[in-house]
Amino acid sequence: MDAVVQHPFARVPIPAPKGHQTTRKPTREEAEAAVRTLIAWAGDDPAREGLIDTPKRVVKAYAELFGGYAEKAADSLERVFEDVQGYDDMVVLRDIPYFSHCEHHMVPFYGKAHVAYYPSNGVVGLSKIARVIDTYARRLQTQEALTAQITEAIDEHLKPRGVAVMIEGEHMCMAMRGIQKQGVSTVTTQFTGVFRDDPAEQVRFITLVRAAHAPR
Numbered sequence: 001m002d003a004v005v006q007h008p009f010a011r012v013p014i015p016a017p018k019g020h021q022t023t024r025k026p027t028r029e030e031a032e033a034a035v036r037t038l039i040a041w042a043g044d045d046p047a048r049e050g051l052i053d054t055p056k057r058v059v060k061a062y063a064e065l066f067g068g069y070a071e072k073a074a075d076s077l078e079r080v081f082e083d084v085q086g087y088d089d090m091v092v093l094r095d096i097p098y099f100s101h102c103e104h105h106m107v108p109f110y111g112k113a114h115v116a117y118y119p120s121n122g123v124v125g126l127s128k129i130a131r132v133i134d135t136y137a138r139r140l141q142t143q144e145a146l147t148a149q150i151t152e153a154i155d156e157h158l159k160p161r162g163v164a165v166m167i168e169g170e171h172m173c174m175a176m177r178g179i180q181k182q183g184v185s186t187v188t189t190q191f192t193g194v195f196r197d198d199p200a201e202q203v204r205f206i207t208l209v210r211a212a213h214a215p216r
């Protein structure tokens, strides 16, 4: 059997060709060869003109689409603004777009994320919340794990009085293949602190999120 490598960011061992070291990330050339194999397996000719550079492009695209493995949410949440001049109510960011890939089929799911927290030790820059979402979305995910990881990162690093995260997603693995149901929206939520303990806080969060979608 081929040796197995444990990529530092991978959750499962990656089969490696014989003779390779056992603890390294596959090279760009190996990744490109894997794309050529998939093209041929799908039934096309990886050597034809239109496809000749495709493995390079795919690997470059993967570096971007899965760039979240090389990032830490903590880095985005490091800088806290403590002087918020008396503000201690809910901060809500709604309709943050995200793109991710399901870990089952490696096809996209995407939609909107809504995040709220009650500051206790200060606030973070608004863009940093969106960065945390991207750090986790740009990995192989389930929507549930994505929701939990975003919630946990904000809770752990900001230590607010509570965090609420709601994610809406359409999964291409359900729309383009398999059951082929288009337009299905999956909604996941996770709450900590006051949001978890007080259902009225959940209602307030959901009301504020929904207000964005109310007809004008």
Ligand SMILES: Nc1nc2c(ncn2[C@@H]2O[C@H](COP(=O)(O)OP(=O)(O)OP(=O)(O)O)[C@@H](O)[C@H]2O)c(=O)[nH]1
Residues within 6 Å of the ligand: 102, 103, 104, 141, 142, 143, 144, 171, 173, 174, 177, 178, 179
């Ligand atoms: N809970 C959850 N399931 C997901 C997510 N993304 C994809 N799935 C589901 O993962 C399941 C994988 O099921 P399997 O039976 O192992 O794979 P499959 O034969 O391709 O299943 P079908 O999609 O039903 O054709 C499917 O039901 C997908 O809809 C996600 O984010 N969360």
